[in-house]
Amino acid sequence: MPSGVNAAMIARPSPEQFADIHRRFQAPVSRFDCGKMCAPLNGGEPVCCSTDHAIPIMDKAEYKLLRQKSDLWRPFRPKDKHAREVVSDMATSCIATECKGAKFCERDNRSLACRSFPFFPYLTAKDELIGLSYYWYFEDRCWVISNLGVADAKFVREFIAAYETLFVLDPEERGAFRDQSAAMRRTFSRWRRPIPLIGRDGGYFKILRGGRMVPTDVDTFRKHGPYRSDKIYARAVKEANAAAAT
């Protein structure tokens, strides 16, 4: 950063610029209603729409835009130690939020994070945006992660365009996803697993230890937790229903 310039003086994206990103990123992840797959194992609510699992963090300009349009969102009030830590780790340009819940979802007023979930823009060690990977800590709960082939080509195109626009407006955001990608490389290297990736122009890849990107068939990607097979899923739903009835 040049001397005499501080973080507060760097231009931030405006609410209007977030409106433009939202307008151009409307494609759903998939034509399947994936919430119908994870909700039966999460008390009837889609996992990514529950602050017990995921606290939506937004840029303050995005929050301002959504508040101007709707009362769907409000500031998130942490109730436990983990939530307090998430909130205290946030960049000062961000705000932790929560919506009214899946029953009240307003498609046009979803945040960028809602539109993207479970994916994030994957950046290489050389800072190249090569595609989409996913928030790996949701492997055991998010059905899409076990079924990456359901992600639509239109979604992938709009996702990449949205983040390329955002990264020009907000280099800090690019840095945050660069860090996220590096954390994924460390984790998967420890687990001795290749990183699954949807390429920015489509296609499926594995990122090997050392960073080599190898084309692969979507069927080679792992399935996780209750989504490993139809039989395991049916049993998990039965157990969840029985637990709910007691």
Ligand code: SF4
């Ligand atoms: S994206 Fe994943 S967690 Fe969210 S509703 Fe779909 S399957 Fe559930």
Ligand code: SF4
């Ligand atoms: S706005 Fe909709 S998609 Fe986003 S967390 Fe709320 S219910 Fe889920």
